[in-house]
Amino acid sequence: MAVLVVLPQVLCKVPRAKCTISEPLPILHKYYQPGDFITGGIISQIYMFSAPITFEKQPSQERFEDLVILTHNYQHILALVFAVKEINENPQFLPNVSLGFNIYNSLFLASWTFLASMELLSTRNKFIPNYKCDIHNALVGLIGGPNSEVCLHMATTLGIYKIPQLIYGSAPVMKDKSQAVFFHRMFPDGTEQNMGILKVLLHFRWVWIGMVFLDDDNGEMFVQNVLPIFEQHGICFEFLERIPKISFSDSMAETGAEWFQTSHVITGSTANAFLIHGEIQTISVLRMLFHFSKFECIPIKSKVWIMTAQMDFTSLGFQRTWDIHFIQGAISFAVDSKEVWGFQKFLQLRNPANEKEDGFIKSFWEEAFNCSLDKENGGTCTGEEKLETLPVSVFDMSMSGHSYSIYNSVYAAAHALHAIYSMKSKQRTKMEHVRQNLMHEQPWQLHQFLRGTSFKNNAGENVSIDENGEIIAGFDIINWVTFPNQSFLKVKVGRVDPKPSSAKVFINEDAIVWPSRFKQEIPRSMCNDNCHFGYSKTKKEGKPFCCYDCLLCPKGKISNQTDMDDCFQCPEDQFPNNVQDLCIPKYIVFLSYGEPLGITFAIVALSISFITALVLGIFIKYQDTPIVKANNRNLTYTLLLSLLLSFLCTFLFIGRPEKMTCLLRQIAFGIIFSVAVSSVLAKTTIVVLAFMATKPGSRMRKWVGKQLSNAIVFSSSLIQVIICIVWLGTSPPFPDLDMHSMTEEILLECNEGSTLMFYCVLGFLFFLAIISFTVAFLARKLPDSFNEAKYITFSMLVFCSVWFSFVPTYLSTKGKFMVAVEIFSMLSSSVGLLVCIFCPKCYMILLRPDLNNKHQLMRVKK
Structure with missing residues (x-):
């Protein structure tokens, strides 16, 4: 008979049996013979018999007093009995061989576990360790558990003999790894x-x-x-x-x-x-x-x-x-188990009257149903009570994970025996010889058949044990x-x-x-409240790492999950909302004709362009009058045309920036204004040279004329053109999306390409304007009738004031307002030139024609 030792832990109180010094501690099976089921930690020993097994209850020499029972663990024993019963009733499985078992109670005590282990190594009913002559009861293996302490104490002794130990509960922590090789863990990893x-x-x-x-x-x-x-x-x-x-x-x-x-x-x-x-x-x-x-x-x-x-x-x-x-x-976690067919019916049929061989059922029955089976003392139990009527808190009819592991453990041992049987049967020997060989197999020979075995149990589940002796579940x-x-x-x-x-x-x-x-909501188990959207975690001093404070995200960052370690930046084309928990797409902005500022600039530019054109028309109409002739008509026309173009240049700065408009706007602005300022410079220079030429013997007379004025305008404009060509050739302006200047907007603008070249263009204009202002200022005291220097001085003062204030204002604004500042500077400086230089002349031409004659122009101020 193969022996499977099971230690299910059904709680028993330590017996109060009196022992003398000369009397050894009682051997477990003295109190519970094969067929007697104990509810403490149990070692179940499976034997293999040469004939069908019958259990005869032997009277106990002593009984436990004040036995306290864990009624649920009685199911572990019944799972063992049920598995052995199924195997023995299957004629196709281990023919002519029956399985039997002994069960030993450890009572949760190491000493009793050691005694049970030594008992297995002794002849039945004779406690002589290492002397065993029960040749008809062949030890197959032991099932131990569910407490790791039981398995550890069991392994200490039985490991020496290499007896297979199938563990159906907590695996012990083995300091000696060599002992662990005899373990087969029927409880998942x-x-x-x-x-x-x-x-x-x-x-x-x-x-x-x-x-x-x-x-x-x-x-x-x-x-x-x-x-x-x-x-x-x-x-x-x-x-x-x-x-x-x-x-x-x-x-x-x-x-x-x-x-x-x-x-x-x-x-x-x-x-x-x-x-x-x-x-x-x-x-x-x-x-x-x-x-x-x-x-x-x-x-x-x-x-x-x-x-x-x-x-x-x-x-x-x-x-x-x-x-x-x-x-x-x-x-809770539980062993992945299936309901074994027939097990519940097996439990339902059990009662004290039918199970005469079950020496433990009386104690279990009285404990579970809270009654007594002792009829002589007025017992209240009928013996016909049904286990299914017990509440689950007393006894569970469904097979537990531990019972399922025991059930599979019995089948694993049986399949290992069957594998040996099949191997022997393939040899051409008589069946009796095969049976005799099987009876004399040593327990350690089962290891190779237990490891790597796989079978399908009666619950329909495939059970596999890997090469390390661990069940795969x-x-x-x-x-x-x-x-x-x-x-x-x-x-x-x-x-x-x-x-x-x-x-x-x-x-x-x-x-x-x-x-x-x-209230049926998922419980929260956190050290403190969650950090909501828009906040991040910050460590709380002196507390574990999962205890933290919540810190509002810094400006420009968001958190869109609870308990974020840090806030993060939105993508370049998005910006945080007000509560900093969401990124909103930025909208593209530029100075367009559809907004009030763009419309205003367009109307002003058109209006002033019309006025400039009107002034030009007046000067063309009255081109033969003394006042027009006296102030160099060609320079006047050039100046008026450049002013007209500067006003129209405004439209290059309004609207969606494109590649061509970006290339033209700054280049056109720089060249046109260079022409305008150089024309003013030429006019001022001509006025100064004209008065110097009137002096007797002056050599300046030969410089006064159209050639000088044209040379000044051409050379000044040429220098600016060269600067612009270099700009275009090295790093030209281009349309660009500025993602960073504005928080909520993407600025569609013209990137200047080279900021240095942009300021070179402005710098050259300043240079021309300052020279014009200086020359005009020095010539302001010349006779009034011939002198434009006074008006040019005021116009240059306005021009320089506007563009000197332009630089800091331009640098302190962003986006479309930078464009607006540049347009305003262009319009205001051009209007300054137009008003200061041409308003007095228009006044004389249109309102005081009496002053527009040669006699008045030749009059010398006294």
Whole structure:
């Protein structure tokens, strides 16, 4: 018979059996023989018989007093029995070979686990370790769990003999790695679960967590190796509270006192999500914590508990009426399991009357139904009660994750045996010889068949164990929903895929029921309120990294998500809105004809151009009059034409900038104004030379004439033309989008190309204007009748004032207003020339024709 040792942990109180010094500690199976099922930590030993197995109950020499039972863990034993029953009833599976088992109770104590392990190495009913003569009961393997401590103590002894150990709960942390090679983990890889927990926390944005962990090697390893990974992903912990190991013994009171200290930390916590890393019995102690906290008047608000798959609901008899509302809305992980066909019917048919070989069912029945089967003392149990009538808080009819792992463990061992059987059968030997060889197989020979095995169980699920001895399975994400009758429902709301999907998590949020105080909204578990749109996080001194203050985004930046580490700039073609949480597209602006400023400039330019043309017409009409002749008609016409063109040049600056208009506007402006100013300079020079030529013997007479005036205008204009050609040849103006000058606008403008060349053009104009102003100023005292210098002085004063003020004004404005400043300067300086030089002449021509005669012009001022 193959032996499978299972240690399900059904809580038993330490017996009060009296032992003398000479009497060794009682061997476990003395009290519970094969067929007797214990509800403590259980080692189940599977044997292989040469004939169908029958269990005969042997009377116990001693019985436990004050046995306290974890009724839920009775299902672990029934899962083992059910699996063995299925295998033995299948004629196609292991023919002529039956499986049997022994079950040993560890009582959560290391000493009892060691005793059970030594018992396996002894002949039945004779405690002589390392001496075993039960040749008809061949040891196959052991199933141990669900507590990691049980597996660790079991491995210490059995690892020496290389006996296969199938673990259906928490895997122990092995310091001696050589012992781990004999483990076959039927519980999914904890790394996948840890990553699944992390992704659940991040999914719900629970970043402010309370952490409670069991004070054992697994708990320490979780804190040291896993929590730093959580912190790297933005999870921080308000507290890390260590809870003592649970030993259901006389030290229970001390353990409870330490838990009450933990309760004060929990109740004072601001976190709404608590991660608890424990073992299967931890919920029973949690129930004690929340129950007795009521008597200390400790208000405990509803929290969302995130529980690991190693934990499951367990309950003690005296906890039957205790409130379980604290697990309402809890999120737990569970072994990805299926409902095994026939298992519930198997449970429904069990009762004390039919199961004579089940030495444990009487204790379980009395505990579960809160009655007595002792008819002689007025027992109230009929034995016909139905397990399905029990609330889930007492016994669950659905196969738990741990039971499912036990079920698969039995089948894994059986398939390994069947593989050996099939291999032997292929050899051409007699069947009896094959059976005898199979009976003499050593347990360590199963390792190679267990690792890499794959089979389909009766639930229709493919079960695979990889080459490292780990089952390939994922986790279910469970939501706990409680009811007033102390019952609850475990609803599957998601899953964690197994390898190689690297813990890919799927969650159905709509199916989750949260604790009532959250009013069916996703609970928030953060150190402080979110930083809303328009704000960014800033570290709060002396607090963990997930505690922060909210800082308004600086001007020009936005944040469009909550809890952003930093605000960011909008794209160049967008700008922040007023609350700095959204980028708005900028609109393109330029000085257009459709806006008041553009219309005003256009009307003014047209009006002044008409006046200039009218003045030119007057001078052409009266070109033979003395006053027109006296002031050099050609220069006058040139000046008026250049002024007319300067007014019309305004239209190059209004409207959408194009490539051609950008090239022409500054070039035309520079050349036209050079012609105008050089004409004024020529007129002033001619006036000065004319008076100097009237002196007797003066050599200046030969300089007075059209050639000098033309030379001045031509040379000055030529210099400006050369400057403009160099400008066009090196870095010409071009249309450009200025994204940065204005906050809410994109400026469509003419980029000057070379700012230096632009100021060279202006500088040359200033140079001509200053010379004209200087010459005119020096000639202002010449006789009035021949003297234009006085008017030219005023016109140049206006011209220079306008363009000297233009530079700082131009540099201090942006966008279309820069263009407006340049247009205004062009118009005002041109109007200054027109008004100061030509208004007096027009006045004399049109209103005082009596003064427009040769006699008046020749009169010398006395």
